[in-house]
Amino acid sequence: MKNTFGNSVSVTIFGESHGSEIGVVLDGLAPGIRVSEEEIADRLLLRRPVGSISTKRVEPDHFRIVSGVFDGYTTGTPVCILIPNENIKSGDYQSTRSLARPGHADYAAYCKYHGYEDYRGGGHFSGRITAGLVAAGSIALSALEGKGIRIGTHIARCAGIQDRNFSDLQEDIRALSGTSFAVLDPHAAAAMQEAVSQAACSGDSVGGILETAVIGLPAGIGEPWFDSVESLLSHALFSIPAVKGVEFGDGFALSDMKGSEANDSFAVRERKVITRTNHNGGINGGISNGMPVIFRCAVKPTPSIYKEQDTADFFSLTEKKIRISGRHDPAIVHRARIVADCVTALVLCDLLCQRFGTDYLAAAEFSN
Amino acid sequence: MKNTFGNSVSVTIFGESHGSEIGVVLDGLAPGIRVSEEEIADRLLLRRPVGSISTKRVEPDHFRIVSGVFDGYTTGTPVCILIPNENIKSGDYQSTRSLARPGHADYAAYCKYHGYEDYRGGGHFSGRITAGLVAAGSIALSALEGKGIRIGTHIARCAGIQDRNFSDLQEDIRALSGTSFAVLDPHAAAAMQEAVSQAACSGDSVGGILETAVIGLPAGIGEPWFDSVESLLSHALFSIPAVKGVEFGDGFALSDMKGSEANDSFAVRERKVITRTNHNGGINGGISNGMPVIFRCAVKPTPSIYKEQDTADFFSLTEKKIRISGRHDPAIVHRARIVADCVTALVLCDLLCQRFGTDYLAAAEFSN
Amino acid sequence: MKNTFGNSVSVTIFGESHGSEIGVVLDGLAPGIRVSEEEIADRLLLRRPVGSISTKRVEPDHFRIVSGVFDGYTTGTPVCILIPNENIKSGDYQSTRSLARPGHADYAAYCKYHGYEDYRGGGHFSGRITAGLVAAGSIALSALEGKGIRIGTHIARCAGIQDRNFSDLQEDIRALSGTSFAVLDPHAAAAMQEAVSQAACSGDSVGGILETAVIGLPAGIGEPWFDSVESLLSHALFSIPAVKGVEFGDGFALSDMKGSEANDSFAVRERKVITRTNHNGGINGGISNGMPVIFRCAVKPTPSIYKEQDTADFFSLTEKKIRISGRHDPAIVHRARIVADCVTALVLCDLLCQRFGTDYLAAAEFSN
């Protein structure tokens, strides 16, 4: 299904950048999960543009829970959340309707939808749709926290500047949870923000790498083949606009290692099997091994830049120049970070419920 | 579904390393596709170990088509192919039954299957199961060729040695199709094989990177979100054992680029929209744009090495040493290459049939 | 997935009887299908209560298309339609919160949702949710009409009174399309309405049988086994509240026939293969044979009746009496009829797009 993902816990997204609302349906979640509108609002805030390094289109994200929540708890039936689109300037897009913006889906969409697509602001391709994933994922994150599972993502790299590595995961995830520019090393954070601002000044944009850690995931989750933890997470992560690479553990660096370097040897601590290193990112043979799950997503630079670019008019099949106006982000890696958290949470809820049943994530009193 | 993947065209795998047969069911393929047993045999041969750089367990892969093919053509009903396991030495594994081989799924599997798993030779986790994917994918590859779509994978890097880049894709794919060690530059090939042999001599193993190109895929295939071409391909590619990273186009390198560098500007050639560069790997917004689809998979070094390693006994929860015996590959990147081709073909057949209907891949006379 | 159905064309429903809105997401429909808000409104009207024989809770059904429609045509991306709940009296339900209404899902829901379910007005179990199916199905019906496929349902039986059989299907379907009480024989219609009114007077309710005909469906649609036309239609039809039986062609009557009576012999008319009779309802071996598809749904009497009934309090586990107040239908078979049409249309759109591709239902200019 095209806009639905997940088996036991699933998510359906809909909407366009310039419609009245975008939204999400989260289905299959256990009854009895506490839903905090403040937490959802806080997480939506993390997705919103910040200061000079983001688009000037600022949406209040006054979301509305339409179904599936009753007296503050999930009912177990589908949760629909609507987020109105406000502050829309559709006029920005009409003059360039048939010009394929480089790096964007305009031309591919035209080939698929034959010109019937809503082209305004990227339509259904807009990163705006991820607000729905954040709203739904926020409930999933809270449900996982109730089971001791925590997820945190930092900007491991932006504009060529590297953050420090994860060290104390428990502490690092806690530190990241409230920050709007999720970098562990404050010096790196300042340098990244400076680089983003400079790119903005020159009408250009930058990309980066997000690194996510999951702690507390039990061993034995996932499947050997098509529903490996890597398969399901990558499927969802590549749905985030601008993600062009996903790697687990040491990822591409593993390809240059020897087996004797890449293998994580096992040990026993407090009558629990652990690995001494975690080059495999907590996953062996597609299945969680109880160690932290670690992965990275490559986020390409925002394709909307203000420099003049060569392009084609796909109506007239002629070559043209395009100069994109409107409001755009000089980087989205910092905004995509909460989307990565949320998408990860949705996939893990699904995997856990497939393994342990619908009630696993439910309120404590009947889930035992 | 755990061992089934795909929607319109789907594949189901089964079997264990030391059972009587492993197999695959390929369902949803159009009727009227020519099935050549020679082609299947040839592709299975590419997956088999070669010379000194592979395991000494050589299987003849005497596959048998049990259903779905009649008078040399697909019938449109499920194609089951069985591949017998021969040359099995189960004794190699029993003494280490409860020792978690580092880098392997033994411990994760034990957490999932509670000790009921068939532990011999990796059981259902064995790379042996990919022979089924190759058999099914071989039919898919032939079906795609009938529509002018061609897929080729080379070992872009192995043991730190780099192959040359793709240049003339048509020609490079043709050149790769018959080779058992799929490297474009013969000097690189020799150096890689030498490095693999050296790793083997020292009881160690090496990894590598596979790079795949698809030409002829029409624009407009895939979905904006969860069923993006990247999502579906990565889902399937991460099912291949040892794959720990997948990137499309310039992938992780995009994260260091400026938007003005990463954007592929459009042009018009012979009344057809093309891009001048292909940093996005033929995919914009999850949808094919008509350019070659390019991606890379990181393949970790084979975890089975002959050096002594630290490990845990997960029955007794004690620390132990393990020295793996048996027959193992010092590298699998060269054998995984045909698996990447086949998995790619299966995903693309599925996407094309979803888009254009079941008969799209069928014999010419009624597919128009 | 629990509240999502379909593969190539899918529908996701959400909402509760007493929430702010109920809604539906229709995904996978081709771009370029004309969407008439009048037609949707007209079909929603057919689902609404009529006169003395229906509930006094009358909803204006002021639906709102939130996404997926642009300039009057489907875009090819998900269509979300919201229908506000108005005229809600939640007070009616609270006093009987823990009393299981006989014939209703209250107790089963309590076992599933542990008391977190929204119990007001049946919550997510309410027939009100079918308004979303009608809104989405209305677009599907129009898309099918564009391909010459027409669907019509009549009340074949209500309160023991029989309608005449279908005769000229083309004409009968046309006649049924605008009627709010869909009975072919006006005398039968009057008698049925009288019987419903009498049941209402005595605080009771009646059931009936819906019979649906589909004309114009091409031969060769459906699958031999799990995705037989019967399997998929019955799956969707049994989702309609109160449906407790589904039969195709002569259905249960076939069980008393001889093979020589039940077999539909083939003939040739205008170089087209037809059957002389249609005991099999247009489906052989799960696949359409080009004849009209005919099936019937048994609709049980509305469980909400005003007579005192024995029941259990599932909080205190004591036996109680219940007397249901509030506004309820003495029959729903006449309102369920458009739901049957719409659900049928959704399933057939899915089957056709799986067979012929996404564009099959699209605007004429590019679907050929």
Add this chain to the structure above:
Amino acid sequence: MKNTFGNSVSVTIFGESHGSEIGVVLDGLAPGIRVSEEEIADRLLLRRPVGSISTKRVEPDHFRIVSGVFDGYTTGTPVCILIPNENIKSGDYQSTRSLARPGHADYAAYCKYHGYEDYRGGGHFSGRITAGLVAAGSIALSALEGKGIRIGTHIARCAGIQDRNFSDLQEDIRALSGTSFAVLDPHAAAAMQEAVSQAACSGDSVGGILETAVIGLPAGIGEPWFDSVESLLSHALFSIPAVKGVEFGDGFALSDMKGSEANDSFAVRERKVITRTNHNGGINGGISNGMPVIFRCAVKPTPSIYKEQDTADFFSLTEKKIRISGRHDPAIVHRARIVADCVTALVLCDLLCQRFGTDYLAAAEFSN
């Protein structure tokens, strides 16, 4: 997916009547379920033809478990079972290759598969394929028994002769389990067998009705809408060849009842909520209510009869006479009975594992 059904527990079927083997892949079943080859053989025996009232094509059904079972227990990975086709006489079918056998799928299949279908003995449409469902379902039945859930089906009606109703379900299910002609009343059984024999003598065939009871299913299983217990069971039951109607509880008879007659009033017995009657067949709002689940399937008379019939040649588009030779059943209702049991078991295993997790059906020691 066409030949795969189920979510958490799924089944994939393949094969043709005249291929070397037919088979099934059962995936998602818990590890640690005891697999008895004797039980599978016994259940396959119940599907085989009996004496004078069945086809003379008798297959020994020497099945072979290829994967997923180790040391007598399920491993948790896919179980593939192969059943060889023996005693094949393909010559019987070739002379009538382009003649559409009335009541059969030949013509519909030709429209779908364009002539590439394996037409011998019905090919993939053959009832022979249900042997795979019985083999897989047999394991599912055993797994359910381990949880106290029992399934039994009797021939409620055959050739117009009625069996007695279920009375003591526990006892009736036990009595039915070993019988090859599953009728509760021995006089009815004799009369039915006589009627089948008479139909056989006159070259004709008869149909019947199967009635299934499930006891021990916990309350709270199933979903309100698309994955209602009725939806999923009917989906699977309509996949059984010749099933043309499915009804739950009183089914079609409910349509003539008043609400006050059809409602099952609740009571409390031993601190457990029960219903006094079971007109709704143990399902309210799509969800099990803890009472026995009861449903009936209408089985049409075998379409293969020896009388001359009118038909069409779909190659030449001319009208012809057909006289079917070969070996055929004068009734299949008695053979379909174990298929109904098995299909029911597969659906319930899936529903239970979705609700309670993968390990629910597993060996006692770790499923608690």
